[in-house]
Amino acid sequence: VAALTSGQMPAMTTADLAALSTAQIAALTTGTVAALTSAQAAALTTVEVPALTTTQITFLSPGAVATLTTASFAVLTTGQVSALTTAQMHALTTAEINALTTAQAAALTTIQVSGFTDAQVGALRPADLAAMTSTQVGAFTGHEIGLMSSTQVNALFH
Secondary structure, three states: OOOOOOOOHHOOOOOHOOOHHHHHHHOHHHHHHHHOOHHHHOOOOOHHHOOEEEEEEEEOHHHHHOOOOHHHHHOOOOOHHHHHHHHHHHOOOOOHOOOOOOOHHOOHHHHHHHOOOOOHHHHHHHHHHHHHHHHHHHOOOHHHHHHOOOOHHHHHHH
């Protein structure tokens, strides 16, 4: 699998991709990961997604990250979540933001926290906000705080 080129990756069917083992997923080059189509990314299973390295994760296109199922997004490791780029974070759907586990929320970087879109702020669950450190909470912009519900704001003062 490591010998696949970025030009060959788009030709793989979603069924072919879903049939790869976790070792094969981990062996994909960053170039082949970058060549994954949105449909292929959406076909990654909840067993395959955690097998991607943090380096591989950063090479997924923002569109590919946005098409991960909420179940697949929920199984991202904390290292994978903190490795997401600003462009990838902006592409996340509100369903994916809502699918964050408390451990994933606690792993967000301050850059990620300060870069949420308006819709993403509204999708943050109070439990996730309560799991954040004071450094993370301090990274929220005034605009983001103003978008939060009273329940969300209350959760910041855990």
